Amino acid sequence: MAISLSRQARKNVANSLRGSPKMATTYSATGQLYFAFIDNRVSIPNGSTFTMFDYLNTCMNFSGNDGAIAGANSQYVLGTYISKPTDMPTDFNVLEDATLSYFTQSTWVAHNSGTIGSVIVLRPAAYVAPQELDIYPLTIGSNIPITFASYGIGPSVPASTYNGVGTTYTVGATLGPMATILNGVKSTISGSTADSLYGSFHSCSDSVGGIGSGAVFEFDNLNITAGATYTFGGMNLKITRFV
Amino acid sequence: MATYVLGPMAFPGYTWTNELSNTAVGIYTGPSNFQLSAHNIDTAPQWVSGIVSGCGRYSTNTNVNGDADHDYYGFVVESYEQATTRLGSSAGTTLVPANCNLPFGQEFFPLITVGSTSTTNKWQKFLAGGPTGATRLNIYSGSKPTNVDAITDLTAYNSNLLISFSIPAFATNNTTGFKFLNYDLGIYPRIGINSTYPEMEPLKMVLGICPTKTLSTGDGNATWFWFGNYSSPSNLDGISYLTGDVGLIGSGSDLEMADTMINSGNYYTSSGFNFTIPVYYSV
Numbered sequence: 400m401a402i403s404l405s406r407q408a409r410k411n412v413a414n415s416l417r418g419s420p421k422m423a424t425t426y427s428a429t430g431q432l433y434f435a436f437i438d439n440r441v442s443i444p445n446g447s448t449f450t451m452f453d454y455l456n457t458c459m460n461f462s463g464n465d466g467a468i469a470g471a472n473s474q475y476v477l478g479t480y481i482s483k484p485t486d487m488p489t490d491f492n493v494l495e496d497a498t499l500s501y502f503t504q505s506t507w508v509a510h511n512s513g514t515i516g517s518v519i520v521l522r523p524a525a526y527v528a529p530q531e532l533d534i535y536p537l538t539i540g541s542n543i544p545i546t547f548a549s550y551g552i553g554p555s556v557p558a559s560t561y562n563g564v565g566t567t568y569t570v571g572a573t574l575g576p577m578a579t580i581l582n583g584v585k586s587t588i589s590g591s592t593a594d595s596l597y598g599s600f601h602s603c604s605d606s607v608g609g610i611g612s613g614a615v616f617e618f619d620n621l622n623i624t625a626g627a628t629y630t631f632g633g634m635n636l637k638i639t640r641f642v
Numbered sequence: 643m644a645t646y647v648l649g650p651m652a653f654p655g656y657t658w659t660n661e662l663s664n665t666a667v668g669i670y671t672g673p674s675n676f677q678l679s680a681h682n683i684d685t686a687p688q689w690v691s692g693i694v695s696g697c698g699r700y701s702t703n704t705n706v707n708g709d710a711d712h713d714y715y716g717f718v719v720e721s722y723e724q725a726t727t728r729l730g731s732s733a734g735t736t737l738v739p740a741n742c743n744l745p746f747g748q749e750f751f752p753l754i755t756v757g758s759t760s761t762t763n764k765w766q767k768f769l770a771g772g773p774t775g776a777t778r779l780n781i782y783s784g785s786k787p788t789n790v791d792a793i794t795d796l797t798a799y800n801s802n803l804l805i806s807f808s809i810p811a812f813a814t815n816n817t818t819g820f821k822f823l824n825y826d827l828g829i830y831p832r833i834g835i836n837s838t839y840p841e842m843e844p845l846k847m848v849l850g851i852c853p854t855k856t857l858s859t860g861d862g863n864a865t866w867f868w869f870g871n872y873s874s875p876s877n878l879d880g881i882s883y884l885t886g887d888v889g890l891i892g893s894g895s896d897l898e899m900a901d902t903m904i905n906s907g908n909y910y911t912s913s914g915f916n917f918t919i920p921v922y923y924s925v
Contacts, residue, residue: 604647
């Protein structure tokens with residue numbers, strides 16, 4: 400027994416997962432979803448002792464045992480991809496059959512070598528109209544190398560804005576520095592810290608495979624060499640069941 | 643078996659503090675574009691989108707609906723309680739998000755709204771929520787249609803209709819409409835992921851709560867139900883609804899009753915049925 404959702408309801412769900420096309424057009428320079436391609440040395444949590452926190456913490460957070468680049472964990476991020484408006488299907492009827500289909504044949508450049516084992520999807524931090532924001536002094540921790548910004552998922556905060564008190568900027572999320580923009584954005588309207596301005600974990604999956612494989616995330620090659628260009632085939636997700 | 647894991651179901655309030663909660667704070671869907679001052683929704687999107695919408699107020703400017711509130715769409719963005727706590731008594735639940743139909747002609751709706759009144763006629767897009775009577779819970783005898791999409795005209799099943807609950811609007815005290823079981827949306831820290839709460843929880847709700855005594859109109863053994871928007875029951879094209887099985891309490895059915903035998907002329911109330919948006923999916 401299972402509850403069955405109508406086509407429109409499934410469409411709503413799929414839309415919610417996919418996101419609105421609106422932003423992608425209005426902010427064409429930015430992305431809608433941020434993808435981090437994770438080395439298979441880190442496994443998706445299996446519901447036992449290795450938790451979702453462990454997984455994300457290993458892949459993304461600035462912990463004390465981070466490998467080659469202190470504080471960055473970047474060795475597990477083989478590459479990233481930021482969705483663009485042109486990645487999205489223009490025929491949204493595709494969503495009515497509850498199939499979420501994202502991107503076609505988009506290229507990305509590997510940062511590290513390894514084998515893709517999973518993918519983390521993030522929503523970027525909120526993008527805020529410049530006239531509405533102040534940037535509080537951004538505390539970039541000493542354990543966070545600025546160079547990590549090159550691995551960022553999404554646009555990083557420009558270095559010139561790190562201490563941009565009273566100035567206005569558009570702020571995006573990065574895999575690394577994202578955590579450091581805590582308290583970095585203030586609404587000039589409410590006077591309080593803009594609590595809604597952070598990127599967020601959207602989803603992750605270890606369903607990775609070749610293009611046309613039907614995996615949630617499709618790649619032309621799972622074995623990655625740093626510096627090489629690869630193709631991100633797309634994202635597939637079928638919404639079938641709610642219980 | 644491969645796994646797909648959906649992120650936290652709720653958009654955070656302002657309570658994250660440290661650790662990974664800063665980066666794993668909620669499923670923050672939609673345009674990922676949230677602006678703190680008012681803009682016309684069709685020219686400067688400002689909403690968060692997802693399964694459940696709420697709304698709050700950030701400024702006194704007017705948006706496209708003529709309301710001062712801003713739209714939040716989300717896998718539950720925040721509850722009325724949270725909005726009120728955070729924003730003061732002016733926080734509203736009355737706003738139905740306008741559709742985002744530009745530039746692609748794509749209507750964009752969450753699944754559930756806590757809104758109850760609106761100047762926009764978009765209720766049919768929502769599975770739950772809206773003003774009283776916007777949604778209904780119908781209980782039927784006979785065989786449930788095997789394909790939910792085959793139900794194009796609900797009136798075709800009237801001969802098997804046993805009772806039809808007109809669902810009241812969402813109430814913040816969880817007594818009518820629907821309720822959230824495991825989130826006080828927004829503030830509750832469990833929506834984030836951190837070392838204290840290292841795993842996510844599914845979004846658990848109860849839909850179809852109707853404490854109003856409702857007269858049954860048919861006789862028979864309840865076997866399945868239809869729940870959803872009732873604005874166009876004879877033409878369900880573009881309507882959000884769902885179907886499920888009915889069984890006795892403890893049967894594990896989607897909707898459980900103490901007695902599935904319905905007699906016409908009796909009065910019933912509905913405590914609803916469970917609706918869960920899971921976190922982990924096998925794919």
